Amino acid sequence: MREPREELKATADEQPPDFDALTPPDELVRGERTRDDFLDAALQLSEAATVDEVADIADHGPDAAREYLEWFERMGIVEQIGRNPVTYRRNREYLVWRRAERIRNRYEPDEIAEMLATEAGRADEFETAFGVADPDHVRVHSYASETDQSIEDVWEQLAEWHTTRRRIELLERALSTDDSLSGHHRPVA
Incomplete structure (x- = not known):
């Protein structure tokens, strides 16, 4: 190892730096x-x-x-x-756009279409099981009583249905060629 230049060497009377004063x-x-x-x-x-x-x-x-x-x-x-x-x-639309972009970058369009078909099938199963087109229209207590299920089980199924609907929205967005945000500026990633 080489010796430092003379101006870089400490002298005998030099004080050590105050490390506590440093950021x-x-x-x-x-x-x-x-x-x-x-x-x-x-x-x-x-x-x-x-x-x-x-x-x-x-x-x-x-x-x-x-x-x-x-x-x-x-x-x-x-x-x-x-x-x-x-x-x-x-802006919720920004988050949806961002997730859709990630899906679009990760999967091929035919893979996204296949995932969308799977989720749409799940949504159809929920509609058939509950007899309504929207999970918000289910009367939880009545449905639980009619089907001999606990209220918690019905809530869990409805939560899954809501999740399925959000996935469908996201996958449809990922397949869409329109990147607009419903009147908002397109975000910069």
Whole structure:
């Protein structure tokens, strides 16, 4: 190993650095994650939240929150709901678009069509079993009594039916060539 240049060598009277005065490494790394912190916070917004509330969730300041929320709104990730105070919530259509894009990138169209046919078959089975076209039209207590099932079992079946319907929506979106978000700007991935 080579000796350091003379100007880089410590002298006998030199004091060691005050490591406690240095910025902790986790704070340095965290600074690079600001966008991700705000994206994580924005994707949690199922209800309208103020800029200050988003700043608290992301653990950053309100000025940065405002800047990122305005950017996320332009991208279609969040929607501005209120004006005084300004509030935002996540754009569900963005999440559907993002999931559909992942499916589209992972599977061939014929594979997606096959998955869609399977889910549509499940939806038909639910419609036949419950005798209605929509899980929201099932009277849980009455159906449980008529079929000698527990209310919990009926709720579980209805939850599966709702999930099946969401999958159908997602798979149809993945097969669609229209990437628009119902009037919103197409998000930048």
